[in-house]
Amino acid sequence: MSARNQLPIVVVGAGSGGVVVASRLAADPSISVLLLESRSALGGSSLRNYMVGMTGMHDDYEWERDFRCTGWNWDAARKTFAAMPDILHAVQPSEAGQVDVALVEAAVAAGIPRGEHVARDSYSNQGAGFCSLTMRNGVRHSVLETYLAPLGNQTNMSVRVNAVVDSVVMEAARAVGVRLAGGEYIEARGVVVCAGALATPVLLRRSGIDRPGIGVGLQDHPSFAMTMALRQQQQSAIRIGANVRTSSQKGNADIHVLSLNETDESGMFGALIAGVMRVYSRGEVKYDLASGTGVAMFNQLSDERDREAMRDAARFTYKLASSNSVSRIAGAVLSDTDGTPAQWLSDATDNEIDNWVLRQVGAYSHAACSCAMGNSSDDMAVVNARAEVIECQNLWLCDASILPTLPRANTHLPVVMVANRVSEMLLETLSESS
Numbered sequence: 001m002s003a004r005n006q007l008p009i010v011v012v013g014a015g016s017g018g019v020v021v022a023s024r025l026a027a028d029p030s031i032s033v034l035l036l037e038s039r040s041a042l043g044g045s046s047l048r049n050y051m052v053g054m055t056g057m058h059d060d061y062e063w064e065r066d067f068r069c070t071g072w073n074w075d076a077a078r079k080t081f082a083a084m085p086d087i088l089h090a091v092q093p094s095e096a097g098q099v100d101v102a103l104v105e106a107a108v109a110a111g112i113p114r115g116e117h118v119a120r121d122s123y124s125n126q127g128a129g130f131c132s133l134t135m136r137n138g139v140r141h142s143v144l145e146t147y148l149a150p151l152g153n154q155t156n157m158s159v160r161v162n163a164v165v166d167s168v169v170m171e172a173a174r175a176v177g178v179r180l181a182g183g184e185y186i187e188a189r190g191v192v193v194c195a196g197a198l199a200t201p202v203l204l205r206r207s208g209i210d211r212p213g214i215g216v217g218l219q220d221h222p223s224f225a226m227t228m229a230l231r232q233q234q235q236s237a238i239r240i241g242a243n244v245r246t247s248s249q250k251g252n253a254d255i256h257v258l259s260l261n262e263t264d265e266s267g268m269f270g271a272l273i274a275g276v277m278r279v280y281s282r283g284e285v286k287y288d289l290a291s292g293t294g295v296a297m298f299n300q301l302s303d304e305r306d307r308e309a310m311r312d313a314a315r316f317t318y319k320l321a322s323s324n325s326v327s328r329i330a331g332a333v334l335s336d337t338d339g340t341p342a343q344w345l346s347d348a349t350d351n352e353i354d355n356w357v358l359r360q361v362g363a364y365s366h367a368a369c370s371c372a373m374g375n376s377s378d379d380m381a382v383v384n385a386r387a388e389v390i391e392c393q394n395l396w397l398c399d400a401s402i403l404p405t406l407p408r409a410n411t412h413l414p415v416v417m418v419a420n421r422v423s424e425m426l427l428e429t430l431s432e433s434s
């Protein structure tokens, strides 16, 4: 083995993507792995997300057809999802909160079929049911428990927290190490950047990599909330326990409504959160050369198709919010944080809804697509179908940034699926080069 091959593969960022790729590489004792995390704890967003587990719809993953990413299609995604450790806990009616129960009842009354397995059902355009959460025995099961813990004290894997990577050190387009914010240089066999959709493009730019697609194409699911003043204090330990999937007039399975059992510590407020899941609007992580930092601009609802779907989502969510099931648990439903009763939505015009949505819209915390995977001949693609940064050697990306488009799902499990596939490709590449 050459001296360079004995150096560690440095994985930057210990979130959903980074922990999976570091752990899967370290499962091969011939590969040395160093996982660097800027925060004081590992886990990234998987440690603080709402645990809603979902795979998305089958045609969300036809990336070979839609983006010329060879080998990326539903069949491959489905097999990878199926091979992943099953950590989904189906919320039981006895565990569900009052908002969860009211949401499912209201949706069924509105004609949505009751679906027991909305989380894993990648074909039905409609369904209402309790969520599947990434938890076991009542506690969160993040990528740490699923992927890192089984490695035990394996000696070929080192982990450092509070290690802020400033840049990847490149020599003639080849990644040879990383530089930490304090100046320390760490030599590497190769570098896998997994800093998340907002930080990864900034890190690449700071490293002097300048493909035009870096930062461009950023997406999130646009969402809004209708808040409920509950008649009785929330009792369930489950934060979000039910999900409804339906279709807008022009789309399929492109609207989700989730129940938030409590919005604050008083336990006296809940909410219905609606999201448009098929997203056309795209933004950018803008890089500021002088400061070496980036600003995320999502441009949500800049595409008319997203505004149309959002209108349908608003009317559908109001229908659920004004149902008997919700009235039984909530004395009032509010359309904004100023306390405006949501009744005005009953006969609102398209224009009124558009204006309201533009004021209320927020991100779903599903930032992705800022360093998209694509064909090597596509100028705007940042990584190829093997997650290699195009025109660079020994440099890979493996996080939400490389999704070419958002799936119609909360993004944790899709990122874990992608990270599993990228890990397999990396293992193959590393075994060929050793």
Ligand SMILES: Cc1cc2nc3c(=O)[nH]c(=O)nc-3n(C[C@H](O)[C@H](O)[C@H](O)COP(=O)(O)OP(=O)(O)OC[C@H]3O[C@@H](n4cnc5c(N)ncnc54)[C@H](O)[C@@H]3O)c2cc1C
Residues within 6 Å of the ligand: 012, 013, 014, 015, 016, 017, 018, 036, 037, 038, 039, 042, 043, 044, 045, 046, 048, 049, 050, 051, 052, 053, 054, 163, 164, 165, 166, 194, 195, 196, 197, 199, 203, 364, 365, 366, 367, 398, 399, 400, 401, 409, 410, 411, 412, 413, 415
């Ligand atoms: C509040 C919240 C709620 C969510 N709820 C859900 C949900 O219920 N269900 C779901 O499926 N998805 C949910 N998501 C989304 C999902 O968790 C993310 O899409 C997914 O975890 C992203 O994984 P990632 O690897 O791309 O990034 P992350 O998991 O964010 O990991 C990136 C890591 O890189 C580290 N890092 C960044 N810069 C550097 C640097 N310079 N040096 C070293 N380390 C660095 C970060 O600290 C972080 O640990 C939620 C997200 C949030 C934030």
